[in-house]
Every structure is written in C-alpha cells, then in structure tokens.
Amino acid sequence: MATEVEVSREDQLKFPYWSPIRRRFDPESSFFAAGNVERELLAKQVALDLTEEEKLQFRNMEDEESSKLYCPLVGCGAHLRSLDEFEDHYTSRHSAACSVCSRVYPTSRLLSIHVSEVHDSFFQAKVARGFAMYECLVEGCGLKLKSYKGRQQHLVDKHKFPTSFEFFKKAHPSKKQRKKDQHKQAFGTKEAASRAMQMEEDTMDNLVSAVSKLSTSDSPSSISFGRRHNRGLTFVPRAVRQAKEPESSARRS
Amino acid sequence: MADEITPRRDPIKSSVGNVAAQRRRQHAITVAKERREAVVRTKRLCRVGVGGGGDDQLTYDDDGDGGDMMIDAEQSILEAQTCSAVQDLKLAMLFQGKGAMQKRVAALREVRRLLSRSEFPPIEAAIKAGAIPLLVQCLSFGSPEEQLLEAAWCMTNIAAGKPEETKELLPALPLLIAHLGEKSSLPVAEQCSWAVGNVAGEGEELRNILLSQGALPSLARMMLRNKGSTVRTAAWALSNLIKGPDPKAATELIRVDGVLEAILQHLKKADEELATEVAWVVVYLSALSHVATSMLVKSDLLQILVERLGMSNSLQLLIPVLRSIGNLVAGDAHVASTVLVIGQSITDSILPALIKCLESEHRVLKKEAAWVLSNIAAGSVEHKKLVYASEAVPLLLRLLVTAPFDIRKEVAYVIGNLCVAPSEGSGRPKLIADHLVFLVSKGCLPGFIDLVRSADVEAAKLGLQFIELVLRGMPSGSGPKLVEKADGIDAMERFQFHENEELRCMATKLVDKYFGVDYGVDDE
Numbered sequence: 001m002a003t004e005v006e007v008s009r010e011d012q013l014k015f016p017y018w019s020p021i022r023r024r025f026d027p028e029s030s031f032f033a034a035g036n037v038e039r040e041l042l043a044k045q046v047a048l049d050l051t052e053e054e055k056l057q058f059r060n061m062e063d064e065e066s067s068k069l070y071c072p073l074v075g076c077g078a079h080l081r082s083l084d085e086f087e088d089h090y091t092s093r094h095s096a097a098c099s100v101c102s103r104v105y106p107t108s109r110l111l112s113i114h115v116s117e118v119h120d121s122f123f124q125a126k127v128a129r130g131f132a133m134y135e136c137l138v139e140g141c142g143l144k145l146k147s148y149k150g151r152q153q154h155l156v157d158k159h160k161f162p163t164s165f166e167f168f169k170k171a172h173p174s175k176k177q178r179k180k181d182q183h184k185q186a187f188g189t190k191e192a193a194s195r196a197m198q199m200e201e202d203t204m205d206n207l208v209s210a211v212s213k214l215s216t217s218d219s220p221s222s223i224s225f226g227r228r229h230n231r232g233l234t235f236v237p238r239a240v241r242q243a244k245e246p247e248s249s250a251r252r253s
Numbered sequence: 254m255a256d257e258i259t260p261r262r263d264p265i266k267s268s269v270g271n272v273a274a275q276r277r278r279q280h281a282i283t284v285a286k287e288r289r290e291a292v293v294r295t296k297r298l299c300r301v302g303v304g305g306g307g308d309d310q311l312t313y314d315d316d317g318d319g320g321d322m323m324i325d326a327e328q329s330i331l332e333a334q335t336c337s338a339v340q341d342l343k344l345a346m347l348f349q350g351k352g353a354m355q356k357r358v359a360a361l362r363e364v365r366r367l368l369s370r371s372e373f374p375p376i377e378a379a380i381k382a383g384a385i386p387l388l389v390q391c392l393s394f395g396s397p398e399e400q401l402l403e404a405a406w407c408m409t410n411i412a413a414g415k416p417e418e419t420k421e422l423l424p425a426l427p428l429l430i431a432h433l434g435e436k437s438s439l440p441v442a443e444q445c446s447w448a449v450g451n452v453a454g455e456g457e458e459l460r461n462i463l464l465s466q467g468a469l470p471s472l473a474r475m476m477l478r479n480k481g482s483t484v485r486t487a488a489w490a491l492s493n494l495i496k497g498p499d500p501k502a503a504t505e506l507i508r509v510d511g512v513l514e515a516i517l518q519h520l521k522k523a524d525e526e527l528a529t530e531v532a533w534v535v536v537y538l539s540a541l542s543h544v545a546t547s548m549l550v551k552s553d554l555l556q557i558l559v560e561r562l563g564m565s566n567s568l569q570l571l572i573p574v575l576r577s578i579g580n581l582v583a584g585d586a587h588v589a590s591t592v593l594v595i596g597q598s599i600t601d602s603i604l605p606a607l608i609k610c611l612e613s614e615h616r617v618l619k620k621e622a623a624w625v626l627s628n629i630a631a632g633s634v635e636h637k638k639l640v641y642a643s644e645a646v647p648l649l650l651r652l653l654v655t656a657p658f659d660i661r662k663e664v665a666y667v668i669g670n671l672c673v674a675p676s677e678g679s680g681r682p683k684l685i686a687d688h689l690v691f692l693v694s695k696g697c698l699p700g701f702i703d704l705v706r707s708a709d710v711e712a713a714k715l716g717l718q719f720i721e722l723v724l725r726g727m728p729s730g731s732g733p734k735l736v737e738k739a740d741g742i743d744a745m746e747r748f749q750f751h752e753n754e755e756l757r758c759m760a761t762k763l764v765d766k767y768f769g770v771d772y773g774v775d776d777e
Contacts, residue, residue, distance in 0.1 A: 015721060015759060015762050015763075016714070016718065016755070016759070017681045017682060017718065017721065018669050018672075018673050018682065018718040018719065018721070018722055019673065019676050019682050020630065020631040020669070020670040020673050020674075020675060020676070020682070021631055022582070022583050022586075022628045022631050022632075023583060023624070023627065023628065023631075023666070024580075024583040024584055025540075025583070026498070026540065027496060027497065027498075027536065027537055027540040027541060028496075028497075028498065031624075032576065034616065034617050034620070034659075035572050035576060035617040035621065036295075037292075037293065038568070038572060038615075038617050039533070039569070039572060039573070040292050040293060040294075040295065041292060042568065042569045043297065043569070044291070044292060044297065044298070047297065047298050047300050047372070048288070048291055048292065048298070048372045049372060050292070054288075058289070058292055058293075059616075061289070069708055069709070070708075071708060072708055072710070072751050072752050072753060073750050073751060073752065074750050074751070074752045080708055083658045083707050083708055083709060084658070086706075086707060086708040087706065090706075090747075105750075106747070106750045107750075110750070160754060161757075165749065165757070165761065
C-alpha cells in the first residue's frame with residue numbers, strides 16, 4: 001500500500017492518470033465474499049439439505065448485503081439496494097429538465113434556482129436593485145449572494161467546489177444543433193427577442209451598464225427597473241437588446 | 254335503533270388461528286436467519302460419522318414429515334428429548350457396576366443422535382442440561398475408543414452453533430487437542446480435528462486460544478498422511494485455524510517440517526475433494542504470510558495449480574485454486590518475472606486456464622480470473638502483449654458489456670492495464686497506442702462510460718481514467734468525438750453535483766480541456 005505523503009495542492013489538482021498496478025486483497029475482504037459463500041454452499045448443501053432455490057437466494061443475498069450504497073449526488077443519500085438500481089433512481093429522481101432551455105439538473109430545487117436565475121426577468125430586476133438573490137447551491141446553507149460570481153466564490157471557499165465549477169455552463173450542443181445555431185446567428189431571426197429572456201451573465205452586465213448610460217445625471221444613482229406594479233424587464237429598450245447578441249445558448253442535444 | 258349496528262364478535266377459532274399463523278411466520282423468519290447463519294459461518298455440522306463410522310444409516314427425514322421446517326412443537330419435543338438424554342448420560346456416568354461402559358456409550362450415542370438429527374441441533378438445550386462437563390469427562394485419557402468418538406462427535410456439533418454456545422467448550426479444548434496426537438486412533442483424531450475446526454471457525458479469539466494450546470503442529474502432522482478422510486478434515490480445520498487476520502499462524506504452518514511437500518503432493522496427486530481443502534490452506538497461506546508466499550513461489554506450486562486449473566471441472570476445487578494463483582501473482586512482485594517468464598510452459602498454460610474460467614458460467618470464477626489477468630496485465634510490456642494477443646481479449650470485450658457489475662469492473666482493469674505501459678518514475682505513464690486504438694475500435698468505450706455512470710466511486714474513477722486515455726491517446730485528435738458519440742459528455746456532466754470531490758474535479762478537468770468553448774467550432 002502506498003504510504004501517506006504530504007500532497008501539495010498542485011498534486012491534488014493533477015488528474016490521477018491510469019497507472020497499472022497489482023491489486024492485492026486480504027482474505028476477508030469483501031472482494032472474496034462471493035467465493036467464500038460459494039465454498040460454504042457447496043460444502044454444506046447435503047448436510048443442510050439446501051435446495052437450488054435456497055442456494056440462489058444466498059448468492060443474491062450476498063450481493064445485496066454488501067451493498068452499502070447510497071446515491072452519490074449531493075444532498076440525496078438515497079439507499080440503493082444494488083448498483084443496477086442507481087440508473088433507474090437517477091432517471092426518476094435526478095433528471096429535472098428545464099422546459100425553456102432543456103438543461104437538466106439533478107434536483108428540482110436546482111432546477112428552480114436555474115429557472116429563476118436564467119429565465120426570470122423579475123429575478124434579474126431584484127439583482128439589479130442590489131438584493132442578494134443568488135442562493136447557495138448547497139441545500140441547508142441558506143446563504144444568498146449578490147452576484148453569480150460571488151455565489152461561485154462562496155461555493156469554492158466554503159463548500160470546496162472546484163474552481164472550475166460553473167452552475168450555468170455553456171451547453172454542448174450536438175453538431176446538428178450547432179449548425180442550426182450558426183445559421184440563426186447569421187440571419188438574426190425573431191427568436192432573438194425571446195432570447196432576451198435568456199439572460200446570460202454578461203448580457204446582464206451589459207444591460208445594467210447600457211441602461212445606466214441612458215440615465216441622466218439627475219436620476220438616482222441606483223438603478224431601479226420598473227415600479228412596484230411592473231414585473232420589471234418585460235420591455236427591454238431596443239438599444240440595449242442590440243448591444244450584444246446573446247451567444248448560442250442552444251438546446252442540449 | 255335500526256341504525257345501530259352491534260359489532261360482530263369474531264369467532265374465537267379464527268383469532269387463535271391468527272396468533273398461530275403469526276407465530277409460524279415469526280418462527281419462519283428466525284429459522285431463515287438461523288439457516289443463513291448456518292450456511293455462512295465456516296463451520297460444518299457432522300451428520301454422518303467419520304470414516305464411515307456411526308452405526309445407523311442416517312436418514313435426514315426420519316420423522317416422515319417430508320423434511321419440512323420444524324415448527325415450534327417439534328423443536329420443543331426435540332429439546333425435551335435432549336434434556337432427558339443428557340440426564341440419562343449423567344446417570345450412566347455415575348454408574349459403577351457391570352456394563353458401565355456400554356451404558357455410557359449407549360447414553361452418549363443417544364445424545365449424539367439428537368445432536369445430529371436435524372439441521373438445527375438442540376445445542377442450547379443440551380448445554381443447559383449440563384452436557385458439556387459430562388462430555389469432557391468422557392474425553393479423559395484411556396477411555397474406550399467408541400466413547401471418545403461419540404463424545405467428540407457431540408462436541409463437534411455443539412461447536413457448530415452460535416458463538417456463546419461454542420465458547421462453552423473452552424474446558425474441552427486441551428483434551429480435544431491432546432487426542433489429535435499420533436497415538437490416537439485415526440477416527441478419534443479425525444473427529445477431534447473436526448471439533449477443533451468448528452471451534453477455530455468461530456472467531457479470532459478462540460483461534461488464538463487453540464494456537465496457544467498447540468493445536469497447529471498436531472493438525473499439521475495429520476495433513477502429512479497420504480490419504481483418507483483424516484487428511485481432508487485436518488486440512489479443512491487448518492484453513493480455519495490459520496485464517497488470521499494475524500499472519501503468524503500461517504507463517505508457523507509453512508515452517509512445519511514436511512508441510513510444503515505434503516501440500517505439493519496433495520495438490521498434484523490427490524482426489525478433488527482433498528485437493529480442494531488443501532487449496533484453501535494455500536489460499537490463506539498466500540494471502541496472509543509473506544514468508545509462506547516466497548516459499549511457495551520458489552517451489553513447483555504455481556505450475557501444479559495452473560495444471561489443476563486447466564484440467565478440473567469442479568467448481569469447489571477451481572475456486573481456491575484460482576484464488577491461490579491470484580494471491581501469489583498479486584502478492585509477490587517477483588512472480589511475474591521469475592515464474593511467469595515469457596516462453597516458459599507455465600506462462601503458456603496459464604492463459605488458457607484463465608480463459609476457461611472467464612468462459613465458465615460461474616460468477617466467482619469469471620470475476621477472480623479477470624482479477625488475475627488484470628494483475629498479469631499490470632506487469633511488463635511483454636506480459637501485456639501476451640494477454641493482448643490471446644483469446645482472452647474478445648471474451649473480455651464481450652464481458653465488459655454483458656456481465657454483472659463486479660465482473661465488468663475487473664474486466665475494465667484488464668483492458669485499461671493493457672493500454673498503459675508500466676510507470677517509470679513519477680511521470681505520467683505512457684500509453685500503448687496500438688493496444689488502445691484496437692480495443693477502442695472493438696467498441697470498449699461504451700462499457701467504460703457505463704462505469705462512469707455507476708454509483709460506485711471506484712468504478713466511476715476507472716471509467717474517467719480510461720476516458721482520459723482515449724481523449725489523450727487516440728490518433729489525430731479523434732478521441733473527443735468518440736467520447737461524445739458514446740454519450741461520454743453527458744455522463745461526465747453528471748458529476749457537477751456529485752458529492753465526491755475527486756470525481757468532480759476529474760470530470761470537470763476533462764470536460765474543460767477537451768470539450769471547451771472551441772469544441773466543434775471547426776466542423777466541416
């Protein structure tokens with residue numbers, strides 16, 4: 001067995017490449033459990049009058065017993081009776097799909113956070129007013145941050161997420177979809193307007209800075225979008241919309 | 254008044270029936286649990302006398318109930334009978350007059366019969382009735398052979414039960430061990446070794462006590478004999494005695510004069526039943542003791558094991574033989590270079606034998622054979638080439654897709670090990686490109702991506718590591734497309750919310766490096 005050595009942060013970050021090594025197991029290791037059960041079954045089938053059915057039961061029981069398996073997605077912890085069960089569990093519990101952009105999230109909570117942050121203009125309005133709207137993704141933490149980047153930093157600092165983690169990732173569309181998007185960008189269809197609803201972080205920044213440019217020196221320094229009755233950014237000034245064409249945030253294939 | 258409905262009282266019969274049904278169900282659960290214990294523990298009930306002894310043809314269903322599980326009533330009858338049989342024994346022990354010995358033996362026989370009649374002997378009842386001190390008395394030196402035999406048989410079955418029951422036999426141990434000596438008659442020695450084997454199978458604590466009382470040399474000597482059930486029982490008892498986890502017993506055993514030769518002789522020549530038990534001794538020797546492993550490796554053992562592996566069709570024998578080979582290959586760095594030398598006949602015959610196991614219908618053989626192959630494939634480049642060129646590869650590729658999870662994981666280790674050269678120093682190990690290209694072309698990638706999706710951390714890590722090889726090593730940058738086509742990106746993106754940090758980092762790194770913003774931009 002390799003000895004524990006002080007591992008530098010850099011080493012920790014290195015990808016653990018495949019390295020062929022010999023693997024050894026202790027005699028009582030769970031690796032050998034099935035063979036041990038088989039030994040006993042074969043040796044005692046006469047003395048204990050075991051039926052074929054019983055033997056099968058014992059073999060399968062061994063599988064389930066040794067499965068101290070729990071769903072590995074953050075915050076789930078569901079007990080899995082067997083590894084085969086995981087796939088079913090995943091598709092039924094962890095495939096919350098966004099109806100607007102088809103991104104998939106492992107919990108309905110994360111999905112709803114996504115929808116608010118990306119498809120809800122009201123959310124953006126509150127952000128622009130300085131409310132802390134970006135929730136921490138870890139269930140139970142409860143902290144809210146004022147910006148996407150701030151939330152990101154919190155995840156890395158407090159909850160040890162990798163620095164490259166991106167909650168809102170650019171999707172990886174299929175080749176067909178990518179071609180479609182490239183066409184769309186070239187011809188600028190009407191969909192661009194509805195796309196404005198899909199605010200990306202940089203679009204947001206541009207929006208804020210663009211609007212601030214529109215304001216006069218008399219207006220209050222803090223930007224407030226719409227009034228109490230309005231839902232906010234439903235109508236985006238054309239000047240702002242054309243400031244930056246949203247990137248191909250195409251559907252996931 | 255018409256609205257009032259007086260509650261009907263259930264007839265008394267059915268409520269009694271319910272209670273009885275419930276009791277039966279409860280009993281069934283207990284019985285199932287006890288049955289499970291009886292199977293899983295490494296003890297063996299003695300239902301037929303050793304060496305063909307025992308006076309009656311034992312019928313397992315001598316109460317004609319069709320062998321159904323015993324219900325409450327029958328069990329308590331058995332217990333009552335046991336209690337009275339022990340009382341009879343007590344009286345017989347006190348009796349001094351003519352025919353005392355016959356009386357004693359007859360009483361012992363009755364207790365023995367009750368303790369070997371069913372799969373669940375009334376051990377607790379026997380102990381409560383005070384059987385053990387009487388049995389210990391019956392084991393005293395100079396007692397007639399039949400008496401020793403019956404007493405030891407009773408103890409064998411008492412020791413086959415629960416921990417607290419087995420521990421009651423502590424006072425008997427020195428006597429049992431003493432009767433293992435070379436002056437004892439063979440049947441007596443064998444029956445005592447069976448009892449000792451059951452006690453050793455109980456746990457580490459009792460094993461240590463037996464060892465401190467000198468059980469090991471006596472049992473070892475019994476294994477030196479040529480044939481007969483005595484050797485077999487002694488070998489089985491030894492496997493229980495040395496199983497550790499402390500390796501000192503295993504080391505002590507291999508150092509006993511003549512043991513190594515006896516092991517080699519039995520594995521080479523003996524019938525499959527005996528070879529099986531001896532092979533299990535080798536399993537524990539090779540798994541626990543470095544001293545034993547190096548002695549075994551220097552001998553002919555591996556050759557003999559490989560021959561058996563290739564020739565036998567008995568699952569019982571194949572399991573410990575295969576595992577012994579596995580332990581030796583895994584445990585000793587020199588096995589590959591000194592024994593499995595390329596060109597030697599052993600090296601030529603080990604692969605077909607392992608392939609035979611891969612083709613077997615038995616899960617255990619498939620899994621452990623793949624494990625052995627993975628360790629061979631973790632050796633030198635020559636060894637990798639040997640495995641790569643063999644008939645194993647098409648089999649492995651098939652198993653990677655169709656086999657149960659635990660087998661697929663082992664197969665993954667083989668395939669991956671075939672694609673990576675032995676690491677030199679601290680750098681990243683080099684790829685063996687043509688192996689990788691070939692295996693990927695044969696469709697092994699989906700199997701690895703499947704592992705990435707599993708809930709098992711080790712398997713997921715393996716899958717990601719292999720994906721990295723593909724992304725890095727496939728020629729002309731064809732890796733990323735291949736991985737994408739096999740839904741690899743999708744599988745990796747699952748890790749965004751995975752609780753294991755290492756896996757998250759690994760997946761993120763791969764996605765960022767190979768599927769970043771520029772991915773697919775230059776498509777035709």
